Amino acid sequence: MVPRANHPGVTLGWWLAAWLTGVPVWANPVESLEFHLGKALFERNWVAAPASTDSADGLGPLYNARSCAGCHPGGGRGRTAGPDGSPGPALVLRLSLPGPDGPGPEPVYGAQIQPLAQPGQIPEGRLALTWSETQIRLADGTPMMLRRPVVTLRDLGYGPLDSRALTAPRLAPSLTGLGILEAIPETAILARADPRDEDGDGISGRANRVRDPVSGSLALGRFGWKAGQSNLAGQVATAFALDLGLSTLTHPAAAGDCTPRQPACLAAPKGDSPRHGGVEVGTEVAALVTGFVRALPVPPRRDPADPEVQAGAAIFLTLGCASCHLPDHGPDPGQARLYTDLLLHDLGEGLADGWTEGEAGGREWRTPALRGLGAAARADGGAWLHDGRAQTLLEAILWHGGEAQASRDRVMALPTSSRAKLMRFLESL
Amino acid sequence: MPYPRLLFALTLAVALSPSAAAAPDTHAVLSHYADLAEAEYGDALGAARALRQAVDALIAAPTPATLAAARDAWRAARTPYQQTEAFRFGNPIVDGWEGKVNAWPLDEGLIDYVDGAVYADGNPENPLANANLIANPRLQVGGTTVDGTTIDKTLLAATLHEADGVETNVATGYHAIEFLLWGQDRNGTRAGAGDRPASDFDPAHCTGGHCDRRAAYLKAATDLLIDDLAWMHAQWGQDGAARRAVVEAKQGLTMILTGLGSLSYGELAGERMKLGLMLHDPEEEHDCFSDNTHRSHYDDVVGIRNVYLGQYRRTNGTELTGPSLSTLVAATDPAADQALRRRLDETLSRLQILVDSAEHDGVAYDQLIAADNPRGNAKVQAAIDALLAQTKAIEAVIAALGLGRVALEGSDSLDAPSKVGP
Numbered sequence: 001m002v003p004r005a006n007h008p009g010v011t012l013g014w015w016l017a018a019w020l021t022g023v024p025v026w027a028n029p030v031e032s033l034e035f036h037l038g039k040a041l042f043e044r045n046w047v048a049a050p051a052s053t054d055s056a057d058g059l060g061p062l063y064n065a066r067s068c069a070g071c072h073p074g075g076g077r078g079r080t081a082g083p084d085g086s087p088g089p090a091l092v093l094r095l096s097l098p099g100p101d102g103p104g105p106e107p108v109y110g111a112q113i114q115p116l117a118q119p120g121q122i123p124e125g126r127l128a129l130t131w132s133e134t135q136i137r138l139a140d141g142t143p144m145m146l147r148r149p150v151v152t153l154r155d156l157g158y159g160p161l162d163s164r165a166l167t168a169p170r171l172a173p174s175l176t177g178l179g180i181l182e183a184i185p186e187t188a189i190l191a192r193a194d195p196r197d198e199d200g201d202g203i204s205g206r207a208n209r210v211r212d213p214v215s216g217s218l219a220l221g222r223f224g225w226k227a228g229q230s231n232l233a234g235q236v237a238t239a240f241a242l243d244l245g246l247s248t249l250t251h252p253a254a255a256g257d258c259t260p261r262q263p264a265c266l267a268a269p270k271g272d273s274p275r276h277g278g279v280e281v282g283t284e285v286a287a288l289v290t291g292f293v294r295a296l297p298v299p300p301r302r303d304p305a306d307p308e309v310q311a312g313a314a315i316f317l318t319l320g321c322a323s324c325h326l327p328d329h330g331p332d333p334g335q336a337r338l339y340t341d342l343l344l345h346d347l348g349e350g351l352a353d354g355w356t357e358g359e360a361g362g363r364e365w366r367t368p369a370l371r372g373l374g375a376a377a378r379a380d381g382g383a384w385l386h387d388g389r390a391q392t393l394l395e396a397i398l399w400h401g402g403e404a405q406a407s408r409d410r411v412m413a414l415p416t417s418s419r420a421k422l423m424r425f426l427e428s429l
Numbered sequence: 430m431p432y433p434r435l436l437f438a439l440t441l442a443v444a445l446s447p448s449a450a451a452a453p454d455t456h457a458v459l460s461h462y463a464d465l466a467e468a469e470y471g472d473a474l475g476a477a478r479a480l481r482q483a484v485d486a487l488i489a490a491p492t493p494a495t496l497a498a499a500r501d502a503w504r505a506a507r508t509p510y511q512q513t514e515a516f517r518f519g520n521p522i523v524d525g526w527e528g529k530v531n532a533w534p535l536d537e538g539l540i541d542y543v544d545g546a547v548y549a550d551g552n553p554e555n556p557l558a559n560a561n562l563i564a565n566p567r568l569q570v571g572g573t574t575v576d577g578t579t580i581d582k583t584l585l586a587a588t589l590h591e592a593d594g595v596e597t598n599v600a601t602g603y604h605a606i607e608f609l610l611w612g613q614d615r616n617g618t619r620a621g622a623g624d625r626p627a628s629d630f631d632p633a634h635c636t637g638g639h640c641d642r643r644a645a646y647l648k649a650a651t652d653l654l655i656d657d658l659a660w661m662h663a664q665w666g667q668d669g670a671a672r673r674a675v676v677e678a679k680q681g682l683t684m685i686l687t688g689l690g691s692l693s694y695g696e697l698a699g700e701r702m703k704l705g706l707m708l709h710d711p712e713e714e715h716d717c718f719s720d721n722t723h724r725s726h727y728d729d730v731v732g733i734r735n736v737y738l739g740q741y742r743r744t745n746g747t748e749l750t751g752p753s754l755s756t757l758v759a760a761t762d763p764a765a766d767q768a769l770r771r772r773l774d775e776t777l778s779r780l781q782i783l784v785d786s787a788e789h790d791g792v793a794y795d796q797l798i799a800a801d802n803p804r805g806n807a808k809v810q811a812a813i814d815a816l817l818a819q820t821k822a823i824e825a826v827i828a829a830l831g832l833g834r835v836a837l838e839g840s841d842s843l844d845a846p847s848k849v850g851p
Contacts, residue, residue, distance in 0.1 A: 033694065033695065037699055039700075040699070041704070284707070285707075285708075
């Protein structure tokens with residue numbers, strides 16, 4: 001038996017969430033049969049080609065993980081490192097090389113380092129993780145240790161990287177609420193954009209325009225740390241290609257992120273099947289996984305009516321956090337509020353890693369949604385921001401700079417009790 | 430006086446009609462539901478004890494006959510257990526425990542030798558996927574060395590099961606025992622199950638190596654199964670936590686129907702059947718070492734019927750009956766009750782076709798879902814369709830009982846948006 005990553009705990013968690021809200025799991029509108037199938041495919045461990053069946057194979061030849069859930073357990077965010085401190089599959093290293101038409105893949109290693117390889121193939125290398133720490137003090141005297149990851153590559157399988165290559169560590173983010181973000185009308189997002197800060201509030205907010213891998217045309221970027229993806233189907237297809245080495249109609253290369261400088265990888269057995277339109281992951285399977293991601297429920301809020309939480313919400317507003325962490329794009333009763341404007345903002349040098357995507361510059365990041373923070377923190381502690389550097393929500397706030405510098409400084413200056421209320425509010429989300 | 434006599438006759442007729450006569454109160458239905466669970470887990474426990482005797486006989490004298498008897502005992506133990514799956518999703522206490530006894534799928538290379546050509550490199554995300562405890566008394570688990578010289582219940586349950594936090598490290602339960610009794614099924618979607626020889630348990634003429642350790646593993650895993658089933662059986666006893674949770678719950682009927690609906694729909698029709706059919710993948714087969722999948726699916730459906738109809742045929746042949754959900758529904762909405770009972774019959778007959786295929790035509794479940802078997806695929810799809818129709822009928826019953834739906838997310842009171850709006 002080749003295993004599928006079965007997650008009884010996750011199943012139980014989803015079930016309990018439904019139970020706590022009084023809804024039978026299968027009676028929940030999101031829990032259609034398609035949702036269940038999508039969930040099973042999301043958790044499925046793909047196998048190498050050729051396998052005993054041609055529907056289940058095609059992993060790699062180079063890959064980061066065998067299943068979606070391997071990096072997004074339960075649809076949530078991954079962990080930077082395992083118990084022994086070595087990086088897990090959820091932390092990937094993206095690669096790019098500046099070019100005349102914008103950044104392109106690194107000529108040998110492609111768009112991403114894949115540390116795992118099918119038998120007979122050479123792995124690209126492994127990530128080694130150390131932390132560089134700085135201590136700061138809050139206004140009330142509380143010392144805080146801020147750490148930044150230093151990712152180096154070991155055991156490179158195909159020689160050194162091009163000296164001009166940019167590397168960017170990225171942590172697999174939580175996927176909950178993406179369906180809600182996808183449904184926000186483009187006009188509502190663009191209405192919030194203020195690229196030249198004409199209202200003079202110190203907050204600009206730019207919409208990213210990216211090449212849609214499905215349609216091939218330019219579209220509003222919504223997903224990813226830099227809004228580099230315009231729709232969920234494209235996001236899922238890109239993850240299949242880069243992380244699992246599985247081809248789809250959108251990314252039909254059976255060898256995934258293999259480059260012409262990796263000929264053995266290109267020559268490896270493929271899992272494409274005529275029954276699936278000549279690719280490894282056919283339209284039906286890709287649509288089920290996309291549908292599952294789209295329908296992932298956001299966890300219920302905890303104690304939203306608690307006076308401390310309410311007081312924290314007021315502080316959140318007063319400090320200006322909601323300028324970018326916009327609760328919603330207009331009242332939509334029955335829909336969870338995610339706290340993002342889906343726009344790019346300059347967050348300063350502290351977070352910058354020079355990586356660009358579409359129109360997003362090296363210091364710019366798309367406002368991440370805050371909904372689900374509390375549930376994630378309670379489930380497995382902390383690993384926040386694009387590379388998982390922040391171990392607490394307060395650390396994540398303290399990394400904000402650029403347009404968010406003023407709000408961040410106000411958090412630094414908060415009296416201890418007010419800061420606790422702000423944290424209570426964030427943990428209630 | 431004809432008129433009063435007519436009235437009397439009418440009264441009698443109403444009193445004898447099934448809907449009016451037998452409308453039990455909710456508490457009696459919940460209590461009988463717990464009685465059913467107690468009986469079914471009791472039978473699963475008894476069958477596991479019989480399996481232990483067959484395992485002892487196999488280890489005392491490993492022959493093809495004693496191995497076949499142990500496999501029969503495993504199949505017999507599976508039947509009452511699969512019927513209890515109808516209690517799983519509605520009851521958190523069962524759902525939280527279920528992974529100990531029925532976790533699946535597994536990285537079987539953790540336990541024993543596997544065929545490298547079929548198993549490939551195991552599971553690269555699981556450092557223990559090829560640990561092979563039976564051959565290796567010393568294992569590295571999460572950076573520490575585990576002394577596995579003695580294979581006992583504690584080693585399996587506390588150290589090895591879900592070791593390193595990897596859920597495919599299944600060291601205990603029915604499927605670990607199944608793997609020990611059958612070995613890998615290396616036939617893909619072709620005919621044949623696992624074919625482990627009895628000599629794998631014979632230290633005097635040992636095949637596969639380490640036969641004494643394999644025997645110790647089999648004994649320990651079976652003992653652990655007995656312990657776990659005894660624990661769950663006690664939870665449904667007169668003062669048991671599972672019984673109290675459902676009998677005292679305000680939403681007891683919702684719990685019951687949640688279990689029936691979830692098993693019918695997402696679990697059985699979805700993950701266990703439709704997924705494998707869609708991918709034509711024998712690895713998605715539930716009892717994949719033994720090719721017993723047709724039977725385990727069938728018994729799931731029997732379990733759902735047991736709960737709705739309030740009746741259970743025990744392993745010893747006696748029939749347990751009592752106040753049923755069916756009668757409760759019939760008192761409110763006879764049409765909804767009749768529709769669900771018809772659907773339950775239809776599903777059972779569709780599953781019977783899969784059983785007949787495996788047991789009479791020699792076409793096992795993994796062959797039915799093969800890509801080149803459109804007729805087999807159609808049989809499985811018909812069973813899935815019947816389960817979907819059954820789910821609709823369960824939804825209608827929920828509506829008939831007025832149990833309703835609650836919105837999952839985002840009411841103003843839940844989100845308090847007015848307090849946090851910009």
